[in-house]
Amino acid sequence: MESPVSERVEDYLKVIYSLTTEDERASTGEIARVLQISPASVTDMIQRLAAENPPLVDYRKHQGVGLTEEGEKVALETLRHHRLLELFLHELLGYSWDQVHEEADRLEHVISEYFEERISEVLGDPEKGLYGEPIPSEELHVPVREDICLHDMRPGQRGVIQSVKDDDPGLLQYLQTNGLVPGARIEVLDYSPYDNNLHIRVKEHDQEIVLGAAVTAQIFVDLQ
Amino acid sequence: MESPVSERVEDYLKVIYSLTTEDERASTGEIARVLQISPASVTDMIQRLAAENPPLVDYRKHQGVGLTEEGEKVALETLRHHRLLELFLHELLGYSWDQVHEEADRLEHVISEYFEERISEVLGDPEKGLYGEPIPSEELHVPVREDICLHDMRPGQRGVIQSVKDDDPGLLQYLQTNGLVPGARIEVLDYSPYDNNLHIRVKEHDQEIVLGAAVTAQIFVDLQ
DNA sequence: TCCTTATTTTAGGCTTTCCTAAATTATTGT
DNA sequence: ACAATAATTTAGGAAAGCCTAAAATAAGGA
Numbered sequence: 001m002e003s004p005v006s007e008r009v010e011d012y013l014k015v016i017y018s019l020t021t022e023d024e025r026a027s028t029g030e031i032a033r034v035l036q037i038s039p040a041s042v043t044d045m046i047q048r049l050a051a052e053n054p055p056l057v058d059y060r061k062h063q064g065v066g067l068t069e070e071g072e073k074v075a076l077e078t079l080r081h082h083r084l085l086e087l088f089l090h091e092l093l094g095y096s097w098d099q100v101h102e103e104a105d106r107l108e109h110v111i112s113e114y115f116e117e118r119i120s121e122v123l124g125d126p127e128k129g130l131y132g133e134p135i136p137s138e139e140l141h142v143p144v145r146e147d148i149c150l151h152d153m154r155p156g157q158r159g160v161i162q163s164v165k166d167d168d169p170g171l172l173q174y175l176q177t178n179g180l181v182p183g184a185r186i187e188v189l190d191y192s193p194y195d196n197n198l199h200i201r202v203k204e205h206d207q208e209i210v211l212g213a214a215v216t217a218q219i220f221v222d223l224q
Numbered sequence: 225m226e227s228p229v230s231e232r233v234e235d236y237l238k239v240i241y242s243l244t245t246e247d248e249r250a251s252t253g254e255i256a257r258v259l260q261i262s263p264a265s266v267t268d269m270i271q272r273l274a275a276e277n278p279p280l281v282d283y284r285k286h287q288g289v290g291l292t293e294e295g296e297k298v299a300l301e302t303l304r305h306h307r308l309l310e311l312f313l314h315e316l317l318g319y320s321w322d323q324v325h326e327e328a329d330r331l332e333h334v335i336s337e338y339f340e341e342r343i344s345e346v347l348g349d350p351e352k353g354l355y356g357e358p359i360p361s362e363e364l365h366v367p368v369r370e371d372i373c374l375h376d377m378r379p380g381q382r383g384v385i386q387s388v389k390d391d392d393p394g395l396l397q398y399l400q401t402n403g404l405v406p407g408a409r410i411e412v413l414d415y416s417p418y419d420n421n422l423h424i425r426v427k428e429h430d431q432e433i434v435l436g437a438a439v440t441a442q443i444f445v446d447l448q
Numbered sequence: 449t450c451c452t453t454a455t456t457t458t459a460g461g462c463t464t465t466c467c468t469a470a471a472t473t474a475t476t477g478t
Numbered sequence: 479a480c481a482a483t484a485a486t487t488t489a490g491g492a493a494a495g496c497c498t499a500a501a502a503t504a505a506g507g508a
Contacts (some may be wrong), residue, residue, distance in 0.1 A: 008465070028486060041466050043487055048464090062473060062486060092316075093342040106334040112327055118317040232495070252456060267457055267495050272494085285501060354471060 002070075005056070007109040011035065011079045012045055013056060016067055017075035018224055021160065021183065025064030025092060033206055046164035076140040083129035083136075088119045090130055097156050100130060130156070133223040150186075150211075150219040153198065158187040159221040171218065179205045180219065226294075226365060229280070231333040234302045235259065236269055240291055241299035242448060245384065257430065299365040305332040305340060307353035307360075312343045314354055318375030321380045355381040357447040374410075374435075374443035377422065383445035391400060395442065397402060403429045404443065405420040 005013075014033050019026035028046070032039040049071070050059035056071035067075060085104035089095040095103065120126070120138070127143055129135050129204055134143035161184045164175055175181065179202045189208065190199035196213040229237075239258050243250035252270070273295070274283035280295035291299060293405040309328035313319040319327065344350070344362070346347045351367055353359050355378075358367035371386055388399055399405065403426045413432065414423035420437040 006464080029484095037465090038467065039486065040468080040488080045465075047487095089339075093339070093346070095338075095342070099338065103336055103339060106336075107331070110328075110330040110334055114319075114323065115313075115317070115327060118319075122317070230494080253454095261495090262497065264458080264498080269495075292449065441456095 003052075005074055005167055008045075009049065009056070010074060012042075012049065013067065013071050013075040014078050016057065016065055017072065017079065018158075018185070020066055024183065025066045027064045030204075031065075034203070040104050073140060075141065076136040078108055078138040080138075080140070081111055082115060082132065084110070084119050084123065084126075086128055086130045087123055091123060097130065097154070101156060107142055108182075118126065133157070133159075140178075145219050149217060150198070150200075151196075151213060151216040152218075153188045154191055157189050157223065158185070159223045160185050161219060162222045163220045165218040171215065175215075175219075178202065178209055179207065180209075185224070186221065227276075229298055232269075233273065233280070234283045234298060234333055236266075236273065237291065237295050238302050238306075240281065240289055242295065242409070244290055248407060251288045254428075255289075258427070293325065300360040300366065302332050302379050304360040304362075304364070305335055307357065308340060308343050308347065308350075310354045311347055311350060315347060316343075320339070321354065325380070355447065357382075369445050372447060373441060374422065374424075374439040375420075375437060377408055377412045377440075377445065378415055379412050380407070381447060383447045384409050385443060386446045388442045389442040394441040395439065399439075399443075402426065402430065402433055409448070410445065 004059075012031070012035070015031055016026045019030050019034070028039050028042045032042045035042070046057060046059050046065050050054040050065075054070045055068050056074065058066045058068055082104045085107050086100040089100045089103055090097065118136075127135055127137075136142050147173050148159070150161075153159070161180060163182055164180070180186075185203040187201045187203065188198055189201055192199075193198075197210050198216050199208065200209045201208045206213075227373050236255070236259070239255055240250045243254050243258070252266045255270075256266045259266070268288050270281060270283050272349060273280040274289075278294045279292050280298065282290045282292055306328045309331050310324040313324045313327055314321065341362075351361075360366050368436055372383070374385075379385070385406050388404070388405055404410075409427040411425045411427065412422055413425055415421075416423075420440075421434050422440050423432065423434045425432045
Protein backbone atom coordinates (compact mmCIF):
# COMPACT_ATOMS: atom_id res chain seq x y z
CA MET A 1 0.00 0.00 0.00
CA GLU A 2 2.88 2.32 0.76
CA SER A 3 5.23 2.30 -2.17
CA PRO A 4 8.71 3.54 -1.39
CA VAL A 5 9.58 6.95 -2.65
CA SER A 6 12.69 8.20 -4.47
CA GLU A 7 15.23 10.48 -2.82
CA ARG A 8 14.26 13.27 -5.13
CA VAL A 9 10.62 12.92 -4.20
CA GLU A 10 11.61 13.19 -0.54
CA ASP A 11 13.38 16.42 -1.40
CA TYR A 12 10.31 17.84 -3.07
CA LEU A 13 8.03 16.86 -0.20
CA LYS A 14 10.43 18.31 2.34
CA VAL A 15 10.54 21.62 0.50
CA ILE A 16 6.78 21.74 0.10
CA TYR A 17 6.40 21.02 3.79
CA SER A 18 8.70 23.87 4.72
CA LEU A 19 7.00 26.24 2.29
CA THR A 20 3.53 25.45 3.52
CA THR A 21 1.70 27.02 6.45
CA GLU A 22 -1.78 26.82 7.92
CA ASP A 23 -3.46 28.50 5.00
CA GLU A 24 -0.63 28.97 2.53
CA ARG A 25 0.09 26.59 -0.29
CA ALA A 26 3.51 26.35 -1.94
CA SER A 27 3.92 27.84 -5.41
CA THR A 28 5.71 26.29 -8.33
CA GLY A 29 8.15 29.18 -8.48
CA GLU A 30 9.11 29.03 -4.82
CA ILE A 31 9.80 25.32 -5.01
CA ALA A 32 11.87 25.84 -8.13
CA ARG A 33 13.91 28.55 -6.44
CA VAL A 34 14.66 26.45 -3.39
CA LEU A 35 15.58 23.38 -5.41
CA GLN A 36 17.48 25.45 -7.98
CA ILE A 37 15.72 23.97 -10.97
CA SER A 38 13.34 25.35 -13.59
CA PRO A 39 9.67 25.94 -12.75
CA ALA A 40 8.71 23.66 -15.63
CA SER A 41 10.49 20.75 -13.96
CA VAL A 42 8.60 21.41 -10.77
CA THR A 43 5.22 21.42 -12.51
CA ASP A 44 6.21 18.16 -14.09
CA MET A 45 7.15 16.47 -10.84
CA ILE A 46 4.23 17.90 -8.90
CA GLN A 47 1.83 16.43 -11.40
CA ARG A 48 3.41 13.04 -11.04
CA LEU A 49 3.23 13.27 -7.25
CA ALA A 50 -0.45 14.14 -7.49
CA ALA A 51 -1.04 11.16 -9.77
CA GLU A 52 0.59 8.68 -7.39
CA ASN A 53 -1.54 6.19 -5.60
CA PRO A 54 -2.12 7.31 -2.96
CA PRO A 55 -1.45 10.91 -4.03
CA LEU A 56 1.37 12.64 -2.16
CA VAL A 57 0.31 16.19 -2.92
CA ASP A 58 -2.87 18.08 -3.48
CA TYR A 59 -2.46 19.99 -6.72
CA ARG A 60 -4.68 22.37 -8.63
CA LYS A 61 -3.42 24.20 -11.68
CA HIS A 62 -2.12 27.67 -11.01
CA GLN A 63 -3.01 27.36 -7.35
CA GLY A 64 0.09 25.82 -5.86
CA VAL A 65 0.46 22.57 -3.94
CA GLY A 66 -0.15 21.26 -0.49
CA LEU A 67 0.80 17.92 1.04
CA THR A 68 -1.67 15.13 1.50
CA GLU A 69 -1.52 13.10 4.69
CA GLU A 70 0.69 10.56 2.95
CA GLY A 71 2.96 13.26 1.60
CA GLU A 72 3.28 14.87 4.99
CA LYS A 73 4.16 11.55 6.54
CA VAL A 74 7.06 11.16 4.14
CA ALA A 75 8.16 14.75 4.70
CA LEU A 76 8.10 14.38 8.47
CA GLU A 77 9.99 11.12 8.36
CA THR A 78 12.68 12.77 6.27
CA LEU A 79 12.69 15.81 8.53
CA ARG A 80 13.10 13.61 11.60
CA HIS A 81 16.07 11.92 9.96
CA HIS A 82 17.56 15.29 9.13
CA ARG A 83 17.23 16.74 12.60
CA LEU A 84 18.51 13.65 14.36
CA LEU A 85 21.44 13.47 11.97
CA GLU A 86 22.39 17.10 12.53
CA LEU A 87 22.42 16.54 16.24
CA PHE A 88 24.32 13.30 15.85
CA LEU A 89 26.99 14.77 13.61
CA HIS A 90 27.52 17.66 15.97
CA GLU A 91 27.38 15.88 19.29
CA LEU A 92 29.04 12.60 18.46
CA LEU A 93 31.28 13.30 15.50
CA GLY A 94 32.34 16.82 16.33
CA TYR A 95 30.89 18.55 13.30
CA SER A 96 30.63 22.32 13.54
CA TRP A 97 27.27 24.02 13.11
CA ASP A 98 27.84 25.01 9.53
CA GLN A 99 29.01 21.56 8.50
CA VAL A 100 26.07 19.51 9.66
CA HIS A 101 23.39 20.68 7.27
CA GLU A 102 24.91 19.56 4.01
CA GLU A 103 25.90 16.13 5.31
CA ALA A 104 22.48 15.57 6.88
CA ASP A 105 20.82 16.53 3.60
CA ARG A 106 22.51 13.60 1.90
CA LEU A 107 22.30 11.04 4.70
CA GLU A 108 18.65 11.65 5.54
CA HIS A 109 17.52 9.76 2.45
CA VAL A 110 19.51 6.60 2.95
CA ILE A 111 19.57 5.75 6.64
CA SER A 112 17.36 2.89 7.78
CA GLU A 113 14.73 3.00 10.49
CA TYR A 114 17.17 1.08 12.60
CA PHE A 115 19.85 3.73 12.15
CA GLU A 116 17.28 6.34 13.14
CA GLU A 117 16.41 4.39 16.28
CA ARG A 118 20.00 3.88 17.24
CA ILE A 119 21.11 7.48 16.98
CA SER A 120 17.92 8.67 18.61
CA GLU A 121 18.67 6.44 21.57
CA VAL A 122 22.33 7.41 21.74
CA LEU A 123 21.24 11.05 21.77
CA GLY A 124 18.67 10.44 24.52
CA ASP A 125 15.58 10.64 22.31
CA PRO A 126 15.80 14.40 21.87
CA GLU A 127 12.76 16.53 21.04
CA LYS A 128 14.65 19.56 19.88
CA GLY A 129 17.22 19.82 17.12
CA LEU A 130 20.61 21.47 17.00
CA TYR A 131 19.03 24.86 16.46
CA GLY A 132 16.18 24.38 18.89
CA GLU A 133 13.72 23.33 16.19
CA PRO A 134 11.17 20.67 17.02
CA ILE A 135 12.01 17.11 15.97
CA PRO A 136 9.00 15.09 14.76
CA SER A 137 8.50 12.13 17.08
CA GLU A 138 8.82 8.53 16.00
CA GLU A 139 5.08 8.55 15.41
CA LEU A 140 5.62 11.72 13.38
CA HIS A 141 3.89 14.12 15.68
CA VAL A 142 5.34 17.58 15.42
CA PRO A 143 5.80 19.33 18.76
CA VAL A 144 4.34 22.82 18.94
CA ARG A 145 6.58 25.40 17.40
CA GLU A 146 8.36 27.78 19.66
CA ASP A 147 8.43 31.49 19.41
CA ILE A 148 11.91 32.87 19.59
CA CYS A 149 13.30 36.36 19.19
CA LEU A 150 15.22 36.77 15.94
CA HIS A 151 17.88 38.42 18.05
CA ASP A 152 18.62 35.08 19.67
CA MET A 153 18.87 33.09 16.49
CA ARG A 154 22.17 31.84 15.14
CA PRO A 155 23.60 30.68 11.80
CA GLY A 156 21.88 27.66 10.37
CA GLN A 157 18.58 28.35 12.08
CA ARG A 158 15.54 28.73 9.88
CA GLY A 159 12.05 29.82 10.68
CA VAL A 160 8.92 31.74 9.83
CA ILE A 161 8.34 35.25 11.06
CA GLN A 162 5.47 35.21 13.48
CA SER A 163 5.12 38.76 14.62
CA VAL A 164 6.83 42.13 14.54
CA LYS A 165 6.64 44.78 17.24
CA ASP A 166 4.83 47.61 15.57
CA ASP A 167 5.83 50.65 17.57
CA ASP A 168 7.98 52.29 15.01
CA PRO A 169 6.21 52.98 11.69
CA GLY A 170 9.49 53.77 9.97
CA LEU A 171 10.88 50.41 11.03
CA LEU A 172 7.72 48.66 9.91
CA GLN A 173 8.09 50.28 6.53
CA TYR A 174 11.67 49.16 6.32
CA LEU A 175 10.78 45.61 7.28
CA GLN A 176 7.94 45.54 4.78
CA THR A 177 10.11 46.59 1.86
CA ASN A 178 12.54 43.84 2.74
CA GLY A 179 9.88 41.20 2.97
CA LEU A 180 10.29 40.82 6.73
CA VAL A 181 6.59 40.35 7.39
CA PRO A 182 4.75 37.67 9.34
CA GLY A 183 4.78 34.50 7.30
CA ALA A 184 8.13 35.23 5.67
CA ARG A 185 10.61 32.39 5.81
CA ILE A 186 14.10 33.33 6.87
CA GLU A 187 17.42 31.67 7.46
CA VAL A 188 20.27 33.01 9.54
CA LEU A 189 23.48 32.90 7.53
CA ASP A 190 25.98 34.60 9.76
CA TYR A 191 26.36 36.23 13.14
CA SER A 192 28.82 38.85 14.18
CA PRO A 193 29.46 38.80 17.95
CA TYR A 194 31.17 42.22 17.79
CA ASP A 195 28.23 44.29 16.68
CA ASN A 196 25.46 41.76 17.22
CA ASN A 197 24.54 41.91 13.57
CA LEU A 198 22.75 39.04 11.90
CA HIS A 199 23.14 38.25 8.25
CA ILE A 200 19.93 36.61 7.10
CA ARG A 201 18.26 35.46 3.94
CA VAL A 202 14.60 36.09 3.19
CA LYS A 203 13.45 33.09 1.21
CA GLU A 204 10.54 34.76 -0.52
CA HIS A 205 12.75 37.27 -2.24
CA ASP A 206 15.87 35.16 -2.31
CA GLN A 207 17.42 38.27 -0.88
CA GLU A 208 20.05 38.69 1.79
CA ILE A 209 20.22 41.43 4.35
CA VAL A 210 22.23 42.35 7.42
CA LEU A 211 20.23 43.45 10.46
CA GLY A 212 21.39 45.20 13.61
CA ALA A 213 20.24 44.37 17.13
CA ALA A 214 17.75 47.25 17.13
CA VAL A 215 15.88 45.47 14.40
CA THR A 216 16.35 41.82 15.34
CA ALA A 217 15.04 42.44 18.84
CA GLN A 218 11.66 43.44 17.40
CA ILE A 219 11.00 40.31 15.41
CA PHE A 220 9.65 36.98 16.58
CA VAL A 221 10.07 33.78 14.71
CA ASP A 222 8.71 30.23 14.72
CA LEU A 223 11.60 27.84 14.36
CA GLN A 224 11.21 25.34 11.56
CA MET B 225 39.88 16.81 -14.07
CA GLU B 226 38.16 14.39 -11.74
CA SER B 227 34.48 14.47 -12.47
CA PRO B 228 32.31 13.09 -9.71
CA VAL B 229 30.81 9.70 -10.29
CA SER B 230 27.24 8.45 -9.74
CA GLU B 231 26.35 6.03 -6.97
CA ARG B 232 25.58 3.38 -9.50
CA VAL B 233 28.97 3.79 -11.13
CA GLU B 234 30.57 3.32 -7.73
CA ASP B 235 28.64 0.08 -7.42
CA TYR B 236 29.89 -1.15 -10.76
CA LEU B 237 33.49 -0.25 -10.00
CA LYS B 238 33.30 -1.90 -6.60
CA VAL B 239 32.00 -5.11 -8.13
CA ILE B 240 34.59 -5.09 -10.89
CA TYR B 241 37.28 -4.55 -8.28
CA SER B 242 36.11 -7.51 -6.24
CA LEU B 243 35.82 -9.69 -9.33
CA THR B 244 39.28 -8.85 -10.60
CA THR B 245 42.55 -10.50 -9.65
CA GLU B 246 46.16 -10.26 -10.77
CA ASP B 247 45.55 -11.71 -14.17
CA GLU B 248 41.79 -12.15 -14.25
CA ARG B 249 39.42 -9.67 -15.79
CA ALA B 250 35.76 -9.48 -14.82
CA SER B 251 33.21 -10.82 -17.30
CA THR B 252 29.95 -9.17 -18.26
CA GLY B 253 27.98 -12.13 -16.99
CA GLU B 254 29.61 -12.21 -13.57
CA ILE B 255 28.99 -8.52 -13.03
CA ALA B 256 25.39 -8.95 -14.11
CA ARG B 257 24.90 -11.82 -11.67
CA VAL B 258 26.31 -9.89 -8.73
CA LEU B 259 24.31 -6.75 -9.48
CA GLN B 260 21.21 -8.76 -10.33
CA ILE B 261 20.62 -7.07 -13.66
CA SER B 262 20.74 -8.24 -17.27
CA PRO B 263 24.08 -8.74 -19.05
CA ALA B 264 22.96 -6.28 -21.71
CA SER B 265 22.69 -3.53 -19.13
CA VAL B 266 26.19 -4.29 -17.95
CA THR B 267 27.65 -4.06 -21.46
CA ASP B 268 25.86 -0.77 -21.80
CA MET B 269 27.28 0.72 -18.62
CA ILE B 270 30.76 -0.72 -19.14
CA GLN B 271 30.97 0.97 -22.49
CA ARG B 272 30.00 4.29 -20.95
CA LEU B 273 32.61 3.87 -18.22
CA ALA B 274 35.25 3.14 -20.85
CA ALA B 275 34.23 6.24 -22.79
CA GLU B 276 34.57 8.55 -19.78
CA ASN B 277 37.36 11.02 -19.64
CA PRO B 278 39.52 9.77 -18.08
CA PRO B 279 38.28 6.20 -18.67
CA LEU B 280 37.35 4.29 -15.54
CA VAL B 281 37.63 0.83 -17.01
CA ASP B 282 39.69 -0.92 -19.59
CA TYR B 283 37.27 -2.66 -21.92
CA ARG B 284 37.71 -4.84 -24.97
CA LYS B 285 34.77 -6.55 -26.58
CA HIS B 286 34.20 -10.12 -25.47
CA GLN B 287 37.24 -9.95 -23.23
CA GLY B 288 35.85 -8.63 -20.00
CA VAL B 289 36.82 -5.50 -18.08
CA GLY B 290 39.52 -4.34 -15.77
CA LEU B 291 39.80 -1.12 -13.79
CA THR B 292 42.00 1.74 -14.88
CA GLU B 293 43.96 3.58 -12.24
CA GLU B 294 41.16 6.14 -11.97
CA GLY B 295 38.56 3.42 -11.71
CA GLU B 296 40.49 1.63 -9.01
CA LYS B 297 40.85 4.85 -7.07
CA VAL B 298 37.09 5.26 -7.00
CA ALA B 299 36.57 1.61 -6.08
CA LEU B 300 39.07 1.81 -3.23
CA GLU B 301 37.58 5.01 -1.91
CA THR B 302 34.17 3.38 -1.85
CA LEU B 303 35.59 0.26 -0.28
CA ARG B 304 37.29 2.29 2.43
CA HIS B 305 33.98 3.98 3.19
CA HIS B 306 32.26 0.61 3.34
CA ARG B 307 34.74 -0.98 5.70
CA LEU B 308 34.94 1.99 8.03
CA LEU B 309 31.16 2.21 8.10
CA GLU B 310 30.76 -1.45 8.97
CA LEU B 311 33.14 -1.05 11.84
CA PHE B 312 31.47 2.15 12.92
CA LEU B 313 27.96 0.74 12.86
CA HIS B 314 29.06 -2.28 14.86
CA GLU B 315 31.33 -0.64 17.40
CA LEU B 316 29.56 2.65 17.99
CA LEU B 317 25.93 2.05 17.16
CA GLY B 318 25.62 -1.53 18.30
CA TYR B 319 24.73 -3.10 14.97
CA SER B 320 25.04 -6.87 14.81
CA TRP B 321 27.32 -8.46 12.23
CA ASP B 322 24.54 -9.33 9.84
CA GLN B 323 23.02 -5.86 9.97
CA VAL B 324 26.05 -3.80 9.04
CA HIS B 325 26.53 -4.81 5.44
CA GLU B 326 23.28 -3.57 3.99
CA GLU B 327 23.41 -0.23 5.78
CA ALA B 328 27.04 0.34 4.79
CA ASP B 329 26.18 -0.44 1.19
CA ARG B 330 23.84 2.53 1.12
CA LEU B 331 25.84 4.95 3.24
CA GLU B 332 29.17 4.38 1.50
CA HIS B 333 28.03 6.45 -1.48
CA VAL B 334 26.89 9.53 0.35
CA ILE B 335 29.26 10.21 3.23
CA SER B 336 31.73 13.06 2.81
CA GLU B 337 35.49 12.89 3.16
CA TYR B 338 35.02 14.64 6.44
CA PHE B 339 32.65 11.97 7.70
CA GLU B 340 35.19 9.37 6.66
CA GLU B 341 37.93 11.19 8.58
CA ARG B 342 35.82 11.59 11.66
CA ILE B 343 34.74 7.98 12.01
CA SER B 344 38.21 6.77 11.13
CA GLU B 345 39.60 8.85 13.97
CA VAL B 346 36.91 7.80 16.42
CA LEU B 347 37.71 4.19 15.56
CA GLY B 348 41.43 4.72 16.02
CA ASP B 349 42.37 4.69 12.33
CA PRO B 350 41.88 0.95 11.94
CA GLU B 351 43.62 -1.05 9.22
CA LYS B 352 41.40 -4.08 9.41
CA GLY B 353 37.66 -4.26 8.98
CA LEU B 354 34.96 -6.01 11.00
CA TYR B 355 35.78 -9.31 9.39
CA GLY B 356 39.53 -8.86 9.39
CA GLU B 357 39.69 -7.65 5.81
CA PRO B 358 42.17 -4.96 4.92
CA ILE B 359 40.90 -1.37 4.85
CA PRO B 360 42.43 0.78 2.11
CA SER B 361 44.37 3.64 3.70
CA GLU B 362 43.46 7.27 3.28
CA GLU B 363 45.93 7.39 0.41
CA LEU B 364 44.17 4.32 -0.96
CA HIS B 365 46.96 1.87 -0.47
CA VAL B 366 45.63 -1.60 0.06
CA PRO B 367 47.44 -3.51 2.78
CA VAL B 368 48.67 -6.90 1.63
CA ARG B 369 45.94 -9.44 1.78
CA GLU B 370 46.19 -12.02 4.44
CA ASP B 371 46.04 -15.67 3.88
CA ILE B 372 43.72 -17.32 6.31
CA CYS B 373 42.56 -20.89 6.62
CA LEU B 374 38.91 -21.30 5.68
CA HIS B 375 38.61 -23.29 8.86
CA ASP B 376 39.18 -20.13 10.87
CA MET B 377 36.66 -17.98 9.05
CA ARG B 378 33.37 -16.96 10.59
CA PRO B 379 29.96 -15.76 9.43
CA GLY B 380 30.04 -12.52 7.49
CA GLN B 381 33.58 -12.97 6.27
CA ARG B 382 34.13 -12.99 2.54
CA GLY B 383 37.17 -13.81 0.50
CA VAL B 384 38.78 -15.38 -2.50
CA ILE B 385 40.14 -18.88 -2.44
CA GLN B 386 43.87 -18.68 -2.81
CA SER B 387 45.03 -22.24 -2.64
CA VAL B 388 43.87 -25.73 -1.84
CA LYS B 389 46.03 -28.50 -0.40
CA ASP B 390 46.16 -31.03 -3.18
CA ASP B 391 47.01 -34.26 -1.42
CA ASP B 392 43.70 -35.96 -1.86
CA PRO B 393 42.58 -36.27 -5.49
CA GLY B 394 39.09 -37.27 -4.42
CA LEU B 395 38.79 -34.15 -2.32
CA LEU B 396 40.12 -32.04 -5.16
CA GLN B 397 37.47 -33.51 -7.41
CA TYR B 398 34.81 -32.73 -4.87
CA LEU B 399 36.01 -29.17 -4.45
CA GLN B 400 36.18 -28.70 -8.19
CA THR B 401 32.60 -29.78 -8.80
CA ASN B 402 31.47 -27.32 -6.15
CA GLY B 403 33.42 -24.48 -7.60
CA LEU B 404 35.82 -24.35 -4.65
CA VAL B 405 38.84 -23.57 -6.77
CA PRO B 406 41.46 -20.85 -6.45
CA GLY B 407 39.90 -17.58 -7.50
CA ALA B 408 36.42 -18.54 -6.32
CA ARG B 409 34.72 -15.97 -4.15
CA ILE B 410 33.07 -17.26 -1.04
CA GLU B 411 31.15 -15.96 1.91
CA VAL B 412 30.71 -17.67 5.24
CA LEU B 413 27.03 -17.76 6.16
CA ASP B 414 26.95 -19.81 9.31
CA TYR B 415 29.16 -21.65 11.74
CA SER B 416 28.31 -24.57 13.95
CA PRO B 417 30.57 -24.77 17.00
CA TYR B 418 29.39 -28.31 17.78
CA ASP B 419 30.66 -30.04 14.69
CA ASN B 420 32.89 -27.28 13.34
CA ASN B 421 30.90 -27.15 10.13
CA LEU B 422 30.85 -24.05 8.01
CA HIS B 423 27.92 -23.09 5.84
CA ILE B 424 29.28 -21.10 2.93
CA ARG B 425 28.14 -19.61 -0.31
CA VAL B 426 30.14 -19.86 -3.51
CA LYS B 427 29.44 -16.66 -5.40
CA GLU B 428 30.29 -17.94 -8.87
CA HIS B 429 27.58 -20.57 -8.77
CA ASP B 430 25.33 -18.74 -6.37
CA GLN B 431 25.33 -22.06 -4.58
CA GLU B 432 25.44 -22.86 -0.90
CA ILE B 433 27.23 -25.75 0.73
CA VAL B 434 28.07 -27.04 4.19
CA LEU B 435 31.68 -28.11 4.74
CA GLY B 436 33.21 -30.15 7.57
CA ALA B 437 36.49 -29.40 9.26
CA ALA B 438 38.29 -32.02 7.18
CA VAL B 439 37.60 -29.91 4.13
CA THR B 440 37.84 -26.40 5.52
CA ALA B 441 41.28 -27.08 6.96
CA GLN B 442 42.62 -27.67 3.44
CA ILE B 443 41.54 -24.38 1.93
CA PHE B 444 43.25 -21.00 2.15
CA VAL B 445 41.51 -17.77 1.48
CA ASP B 446 42.40 -14.12 0.90
CA LEU B 447 40.06 -11.98 2.92
CA GLN B 448 38.28 -9.34 0.93
C1' DT C 449 37.62 -29.03 -37.94
C1' DC C 450 32.75 -27.92 -37.59
C1' DC C 451 28.63 -27.64 -35.31
C1' DT C 452 26.17 -26.80 -31.06
C1' DT C 453 25.83 -24.15 -26.99
C1' DA C 454 26.90 -20.33 -24.10
C1' DT C 455 28.17 -15.61 -23.74
C1' DT C 456 28.25 -11.07 -25.22
C1' DT C 457 26.74 -7.32 -27.88
C1' DT C 458 23.43 -4.52 -30.57
C1' DA C 459 18.94 -2.51 -31.38
C1' DG C 460 14.96 -0.52 -29.90
C1' DG C 461 12.25 0.97 -25.97
C1' DC C 462 10.83 2.44 -21.23
C1' DT C 463 11.01 5.48 -16.95
C1' DT C 464 12.90 9.38 -14.19
C1' DT C 465 14.19 13.76 -13.88
C1' DC C 466 15.78 17.43 -15.90
C1' DC C 467 15.99 21.19 -19.78
C1' DT C 468 14.38 25.17 -23.22
C1' DA C 469 11.01 27.46 -25.89
C1' DA C 470 6.41 28.48 -26.66
C1' DA C 471 1.69 28.84 -25.08
C1' DT C 472 -1.46 29.79 -21.55
C1' DT C 473 -3.32 31.84 -17.44
C1' DA C 474 -2.93 35.31 -13.48
C1' DT C 475 -1.98 39.61 -11.70
C1' DT C 476 -1.27 44.49 -11.62
C1' DG C 477 -1.13 49.28 -12.82
C1' DT C 478 -3.63 52.83 -14.99
C1' DA D 479 -11.61 47.15 -17.64
C1' DC D 480 -7.62 46.02 -20.21
C1' DA D 481 -3.05 45.93 -21.65
C1' DA D 482 1.51 44.79 -19.96
C1' DT D 483 4.05 41.83 -17.09
C1' DA D 484 4.74 37.80 -14.32
C1' DA D 485 3.90 33.05 -13.26
C1' DT D 486 2.66 28.64 -14.74
C1' DT D 487 1.94 24.98 -17.82
C1' DT D 488 2.59 22.32 -22.17
C1' DA D 489 5.46 20.34 -25.75
C1' DG D 490 9.38 18.27 -27.27
C1' DG D 491 13.79 16.49 -26.11
C1' DA D 492 18.10 14.80 -23.55
C1' DA D 493 20.91 11.66 -20.34
C1' DA D 494 21.16 7.73 -17.13
C1' DG D 495 19.98 3.11 -16.27
C1' DC D 496 17.36 -0.40 -16.98
C1' DC D 497 14.71 -4.10 -20.07
C1' DT D 498 13.75 -7.82 -23.95
C1' DA D 499 14.63 -9.89 -28.32
C1' DA D 500 17.67 -10.69 -31.91
C1' DA D 501 22.33 -10.86 -33.84
C1' DA D 502 27.19 -11.74 -33.39
C1' DT D 503 30.95 -13.95 -31.40
C1' DA D 504 33.48 -17.30 -28.57
C1' DA D 505 34.08 -21.86 -26.59
C1' DG D 506 33.70 -26.81 -26.37
C1' DG D 507 32.78 -31.53 -27.89
C1' DA D 508 32.72 -35.09 -31.43
